[in-house]
Amino acid sequence: MDWIIDATRKEILKHPARFKILSCGRRWGKSMVSLLFLLHKPFKPNERRWIVFPTYRQAKMVSWSILKSVFAQKNVSINETELSITLDNGAKIELKGADRGEDSLRGVSVNMVVMDEYAFMKENVWGGSHTTNFSRNTKEQHYLLVHQVD
Ligand SMILES: Nc1ncnc2c1ncn2[C@@H]1O[C@H](COP(=O)(O)OP(=O)(O)OP(=O)(O)O)[C@@H](O)[C@H]1O
Numbered sequence: 001m002d003w004i005i006d007a008t009r010k011e012i013l014k015h016p017a018r019f020k021i022l023s024c025g026r027r028w029g030k031s032m033v034s035l036l037f038l039l040h041k042p043f044k045p046n047e048r049r050w051i052v053f054p055t056y057r058q059a060k061m062v063s064w065s066i067l068k069s070v071f072a073q074k075n076v077s078i079n080e081t082e083l084s085i086t087l088d089n090g091a092k093i094e095l096k097g098a099d100r101g102e103d104s105l106r107g108v109s110v111n112m113v114v115m116d117e118y119a120f121m122k123e124n125v126w127g128g129s130h131t132t133n134f135s136r137n138t139k140e141q142h143y144l145l146v147h148q149v150d
Protein backbone atom coordinates (compact mmCIF):
# COMPACT_ATOMS: atom_id res chain seq x y z
CA MET A 1 0.00 0.00 0.00
CA ASP A 2 1.40 3.37 -1.04
CA TRP A 3 -0.03 5.80 1.47
CA ILE A 4 -0.71 9.38 0.44
CA ILE A 5 0.04 11.67 3.37
CA ASP A 6 -0.31 15.19 2.01
CA ALA A 7 -0.33 18.49 3.90
CA THR A 8 -4.06 18.26 4.71
CA ARG A 9 -3.72 14.75 6.10
CA LYS A 10 -0.62 15.73 8.08
CA GLU A 11 -2.55 18.59 9.62
CA ILE A 12 -5.35 16.21 10.64
CA LEU A 13 -2.91 13.74 12.16
CA LYS A 14 -0.69 16.27 13.94
CA HIS A 15 -3.37 18.54 15.34
CA PRO A 16 -3.17 18.32 19.14
CA ALA A 17 -6.94 18.27 19.79
CA ARG A 18 -8.07 15.11 21.58
CA PHE A 19 -11.43 15.19 19.81
CA LYS A 20 -11.40 15.68 16.07
CA ILE A 21 -14.30 15.64 13.65
CA LEU A 22 -13.72 15.09 9.97
CA SER A 23 -16.51 16.04 7.56
CA CYS A 24 -15.57 15.19 3.99
CA GLY A 25 -17.19 14.19 0.74
CA ARG A 26 -17.68 10.73 -0.66
CA ARG A 27 -14.45 8.89 -1.49
CA TRP A 28 -12.30 11.69 -0.04
CA GLY A 29 -10.19 9.15 1.78
CA LYS A 30 -11.91 9.29 5.18
CA SER A 31 -11.49 5.62 5.99
CA MET A 32 -7.85 5.64 4.94
CA VAL A 33 -7.02 8.68 7.05
CA SER A 34 -8.82 6.93 9.91
CA LEU A 35 -6.34 4.08 9.64
CA LEU A 36 -3.44 6.51 9.46
CA PHE A 37 -4.75 8.25 12.57
CA LEU A 38 -4.99 4.97 14.42
CA LEU A 39 -1.53 3.78 13.47
CA HIS A 40 0.65 6.88 13.29
CA LYS A 41 1.71 7.04 16.94
CA PRO A 42 4.07 4.50 18.53
CA PHE A 43 2.29 1.72 20.38
CA LYS A 44 2.70 1.62 24.15
CA PRO A 45 2.62 -1.79 25.83
CA ASN A 46 -0.92 -3.18 26.21
CA GLU A 47 -2.71 -0.13 24.87
CA ARG A 48 -5.90 -0.53 22.81
CA ARG A 49 -7.01 1.28 19.70
CA TRP A 50 -10.34 0.88 17.94
CA ILE A 51 -12.04 1.79 14.72
CA VAL A 52 -15.79 1.53 15.17
CA PHE A 53 -17.99 1.23 12.07
CA PRO A 54 -21.79 1.24 12.02
CA THR A 55 -21.65 -2.51 11.31
CA TYR A 56 -19.16 -5.33 11.77
CA ARG A 57 -19.64 -6.22 8.11
CA GLN A 58 -18.61 -2.73 7.05
CA ALA A 59 -15.56 -2.85 9.33
CA LYS A 60 -14.49 -6.09 7.73
CA MET A 61 -15.19 -4.94 4.18
CA VAL A 62 -13.65 -1.45 4.36
CA SER A 63 -10.58 -1.70 6.57
CA TRP A 64 -9.66 -5.23 7.62
CA SER A 65 -7.52 -6.26 4.66
CA ILE A 66 -5.68 -2.93 4.58
CA LEU A 67 -5.03 -3.11 8.32
CA LYS A 68 -3.67 -6.65 7.97
CA SER A 69 -1.44 -5.64 5.07
CA VAL A 70 0.19 -2.97 7.26
CA PHE A 71 1.33 -5.71 9.65
CA ALA A 72 2.23 -8.35 7.05
CA GLN A 73 5.56 -10.05 7.88
CA LYS A 74 5.49 -8.50 11.37
CA ASN A 75 5.50 -10.37 14.65
CA VAL A 76 1.79 -9.95 15.41
CA SER A 77 -1.14 -12.16 16.22
CA ILE A 78 -4.19 -11.80 13.99
CA ASN A 79 -7.72 -12.76 15.07
CA GLU A 80 -10.01 -13.02 12.05
CA THR A 81 -13.25 -13.26 14.05
CA GLU A 82 -12.54 -10.39 16.41
CA LEU A 83 -10.94 -8.37 13.59
CA SER A 84 -8.06 -7.67 15.94
CA ILE A 85 -4.29 -7.50 15.71
CA THR A 86 -2.14 -7.88 18.81
CA LEU A 87 1.44 -6.66 18.69
CA ASP A 88 4.32 -8.32 20.53
CA ASN A 89 4.16 -5.68 23.31
CA GLY A 90 0.51 -6.55 23.98
CA ALA A 91 -0.93 -3.48 22.21
CA LYS A 92 -4.16 -4.37 20.41
CA ILE A 93 -5.90 -2.82 17.42
CA GLU A 94 -9.52 -3.80 16.88
CA LEU A 95 -12.18 -3.10 14.27
CA LYS A 96 -15.64 -2.96 15.81
CA GLY A 97 -19.21 -2.90 14.59
CA ALA A 98 -21.66 -0.74 16.52
CA ASP A 99 -24.37 -3.22 15.49
CA ARG A 100 -22.85 -5.82 17.80
CA GLY A 101 -24.52 -4.09 20.74
CA GLU A 102 -23.28 -1.59 23.27
CA ASP A 103 -21.88 -4.39 25.41
CA SER A 104 -19.14 -5.01 22.89
CA LEU A 105 -18.11 -1.36 23.18
CA ARG A 106 -17.79 -1.00 26.90
CA GLY A 107 -15.86 -2.17 29.88
CA VAL A 108 -12.36 -1.67 28.59
CA SER A 109 -10.14 1.35 28.51
CA VAL A 110 -9.29 2.41 24.98
CA ASN A 111 -6.52 4.84 24.08
CA MET A 112 -7.54 5.84 20.57
CA VAL A 113 -10.95 5.55 18.96
CA VAL A 114 -12.09 6.29 15.44
CA MET A 115 -15.78 6.26 14.66
CA ASP A 116 -16.13 5.94 10.90
CA GLU A 117 -19.51 7.08 9.51
CA TYR A 118 -20.68 7.87 13.03
CA ALA A 119 -23.82 9.60 11.69
CA PHE A 120 -25.16 6.10 10.98
CA MET A 121 -24.74 4.93 14.57
CA LYS A 122 -27.27 5.11 17.35
CA GLU A 123 -26.86 8.13 19.60
CA ASN A 124 -25.89 6.09 22.61
CA VAL A 125 -22.84 4.63 20.89
CA TRP A 126 -21.11 7.93 21.60
CA GLY A 127 -21.03 8.94 25.22
CA GLY A 128 -24.59 7.99 26.17
CA SER A 129 -25.16 6.54 29.59
CA HIS A 130 -24.83 3.03 28.16
CA THR A 131 -21.41 3.54 26.72
CA THR A 132 -19.35 4.27 29.78
CA ASN A 133 -16.33 3.30 27.78
CA PHE A 134 -16.42 6.44 25.67
CA SER A 135 -17.65 8.84 28.30
CA ARG A 136 -15.03 7.82 30.85
CA ASN A 137 -12.28 9.43 28.87
CA THR A 138 -8.99 10.71 30.18
CA LYS A 139 -6.24 12.91 28.83
CA GLU A 140 -4.55 9.89 27.28
CA GLN A 141 -7.48 9.19 24.99
CA HIS A 142 -7.81 10.55 21.47
CA TYR A 143 -10.85 10.43 19.22
CA LEU A 144 -11.53 10.96 15.55
CA LEU A 145 -15.13 11.11 14.37
CA VAL A 146 -15.57 10.80 10.63
CA HIS A 147 -18.64 11.40 8.54
CA GLN A 148 -19.66 12.08 4.98
CA VAL A 149 -21.08 15.33 3.70
CA ASP A 150 -22.68 15.67 0.29
N1 LIG B 1 -4.19 8.43 2.22
C1 LIG B 1 -4.38 7.59 1.20
N2 LIG B 1 -3.32 6.89 0.71
C2 LIG B 1 -3.48 6.05 -0.31
N3 LIG B 1 -4.63 5.81 -0.95
C3 LIG B 1 -5.73 6.47 -0.52
C4 LIG B 1 -5.66 7.40 0.58
N4 LIG B 1 -6.89 7.92 0.77
C5 LIG B 1 -7.69 7.34 -0.14
N5 LIG B 1 -7.01 6.47 -0.92
C6 LIG B 1 -7.59 5.66 -2.04
O1 LIG B 1 -8.92 6.06 -2.28
C7 LIG B 1 -9.85 5.02 -1.98
C8 LIG B 1 -11.01 5.59 -1.18
O2 LIG B 1 -10.55 5.93 0.10
P1 LIG B 1 -11.48 5.77 1.38
O3 LIG B 1 -12.17 4.46 1.36
O4 LIG B 1 -10.63 6.09 2.56
O5 LIG B 1 -12.49 6.95 1.12
P2 LIG B 1 -13.80 7.32 1.95
O6 LIG B 1 -13.87 8.81 1.98
O7 LIG B 1 -13.78 6.62 3.25
O8 LIG B 1 -14.91 6.71 0.99
P3 LIG B 1 -16.47 6.43 1.31
O9 LIG B 1 -17.16 7.74 1.04
O10 LIG B 1 -16.83 5.36 0.33
O11 LIG B 1 -16.57 6.00 2.75
C9 LIG B 1 -9.05 3.97 -1.19
O12 LIG B 1 -9.50 2.66 -1.42
C10 LIG B 1 -7.64 4.18 -1.70
O13 LIG B 1 -7.43 3.43 -2.86
Ligand SMILES: [Mg+2]
Nearest residue numbers: 030031062116
Ligand atom coordinates in the same frame (compact mmCIF):
# COMPACT_ATOMS: atom_id res chain seq x y z
MG1 LIG C 1 -15.22 5.39 4.18
